Amino acid sequence: MSKDYILEMKGISKSFPGVKALSNANLRVKPGEVHALVGENGAGKSTLMNVLLGSIEPNDGEIIYMGKKVLFHSPHEALLNGISMVHQEMSLIPSVSVAENIWMGREPEFTRLGLISEKKRLGRTRALLDKYHINVDPKSIVRTLSIANMQLVEIARAISYNPRILIMDEPTSSLSDREILLLYDIIKDLAKEGTTVMFISHKLDEVFKLCDRITVMRDGSYINDFAADEITKEELIAQIAGRKISEMYPKIPCEIRDTVLEVRNLSHKGLFKDISFRVRSGEILGLFGLVGAGRTETMEGIFGIRSLDGGEIYLDGNKVTIRSPKEAIRHGLAMVTEDRRRNGIISNISVKYNISLANLSRISRGNIWIRKTKENGDTKALAEKLAVKTPSLNQPIGALSGGNQQKAIIARWLYTNPKVLILDEPTRGIDVGSKSEIHRMISALAGQGLAVVMISSECEEIMGISDHVIVFNNGHISGEFDRSEFNAKRLVQSAFDVNFKEVHEGINEENE
Known part of the structure; x- marks a missing residue:
């Protein structure tokens, strides 16, 4: 020794x-x-x-x-x-x-x-x-x-x-x-x-x-x-x-078509106010900002997790009222939450059940009996598509690594065939290889016509795969940028209300 x-x-x-x-x-x-x-x-x-x-x-x-x-x-x-x-x-x-x-x-x-x-x-x-x-x-x-x-x-x-x-x-x-x-x-x-x-x-x-x-x-x-x-x-x-990763943000060019989701003047006292935006088929809309800036809270309001004090939600041009996640799912929304351990996985049940959980009606007969053969086949296909590494789909999901848990949760929501996929910090705690895989998957889903809303606190990630970015600051929209306008300094200044150079050079100086 x-x-x-x-x-x-x-x-x-x-x-x-x-x-x-x-x-x-x-x-x-x-x-x-x-x-x-x-x-x-x-x-x-x-x-x-x-x-x-x-x-x-x-x-x-x-x-x-x-x-x-x-x-x-x-x-x-x-x-x-x-x-x-x-x-x-x-x-x-x-x-x-x-x-x-x-x-x-x-x-x-x-x-x-x-x-x-x-x-x-x-x-x-x-x-x-x-x-x-x-x-x-x-x-x-x-x-x-x-x-x-x-x-x-x-x-x-x-x-x-x-x-x-x-x-x-x-x-x-x-x-x-x-x-x-x-x-x-x-x-x-x-x-x-x-x-x-x-x-x-x-x-x-x-x-x-x-x-x-x-x-x-x-x-x-x-x-x-x-x-x-x-x-x-x-x-x-x-x-x-064990290999060279030359492209962390594989952005696939997609045809952006009609508006799928539009929100107007959404508000919840003390959390966010007058939030308006739209996301179109084939588009990846990035929401950037500080932790606690109101991005997650806004999307929870749209998905029916929390109430709204005001504002309107439109899907495919039709005004809708969403009071619960169940109603959101019925309208074609899906949401992968930020904290997979607290709000995503049920750790002591199997990977298979975690994937099928949000879509039991599809695999049930008369909303009573689960068709096991269909559940086994569908969940296996999704797990393979997303490269979920597990010795068995019957393995408790809590035994998997964080990255594989996240892939399984994304598989759960893809199983509902959504029109709009909301991803809240989808690569949080994910390794570099899995990050690239998830970025490629998000881009491919947009290419298939899905409207994607992605919340991320990583500036590089937001700019890497988004078509349009909205910046939140203290519950308000403080900036909005098309892909051709992306600039890290602008995004950070809008999000943090401080000088970009001060934040990032400060980190370097503190570690010299």
Whole structure:
């Protein structure tokens, strides 16, 4: 064992029924460094971290931590030994406060004579949040927070354990540029204090900006590791994918035809106001803006998830009233939601049932009996079309990688044969290879005449495959651009209400 490393994982292997999840995987991490673990979905990154945390017992291999051979049997045991993790999917309890969530299980630290001192707990929480400039009220009930602020609370909770190693799995996936800058500051401060940060991300730009070293995994195996300044982005993509990805945004020219969906002056008090736009057959309409700018809320209003205070919705020129997702589906709308874990998948049921869930009437006889043969055939065809990797369609969808879960959810909505497909952050947490596949699929669907509305916080993605872009800022439309007018500076200025140079050069300066 080299004294240069705080953690070494050697020859780790793990098999599940029908799947070789890890095969002779290796990882070496130096103390105090920010170390990226990258790879496509299903590459084994999360499985390797779950082996480290004690959630999964390996079939083979050894773990050396702080100079000693270890094998933790639970995440709690790992936590007690200084290893904490911020998971990609949030695990906060929504019905209690921020302070209660952060110190959950450690109430004795604030207890005297059997009573919890709320004043002491709130004080500790404020001190923690203030130290890292997280602007969240400790008294707030978690369910009232934005997804971005929930993520920051998750991070604060992990930091509160003062870990020697902090693992972050896609920590910026639901954060705006401003919050990403804040997270960068937090990570740099932790590294200066001697904390080792394991950083799992599909956003390669931030990997290069933030990390000291990079380990690449593919198909459950260790591929390579190197200093971040020893490799280019293009070389890293080739290492990750095992092939060269020359076109991340494969835009297929499509004939744009008649208007399918038009909305006029949609409003919901406190969320969005006077929103008007149209999307045509064969068109990909991109909605760009900050997290919380009103894009998701507007589309939820159109899809019947939330009520509208005013405005009109037209489909194929006919005014319609949509009061529920069921009515939206009947009118030919489909919506892939932003948070697949909370609002998309049902994790403990099969991939097959998750795909067929929104279209049971098609596969049922008399709306009573499910025609199993048709369900099996249709879901198999969709899963193959979208390249959903699973040992079986009967596998619980929660066991799949994030990218394959997302593909299955898109398959669910394609199964309804929609006229309008709404995609809310469709590549959030998706690896570079799957991103390209999903972009190509979206473009192909538009080519088949589908009207597509895509919400994305990634400027490159929005410009890469959209025909038209609408920018949201604080619940209003702040900009509108045809493809010939696309310009990153214009889009960012419209979305963030700050200078483009300030935001993006600020990131570079903070990481020099």
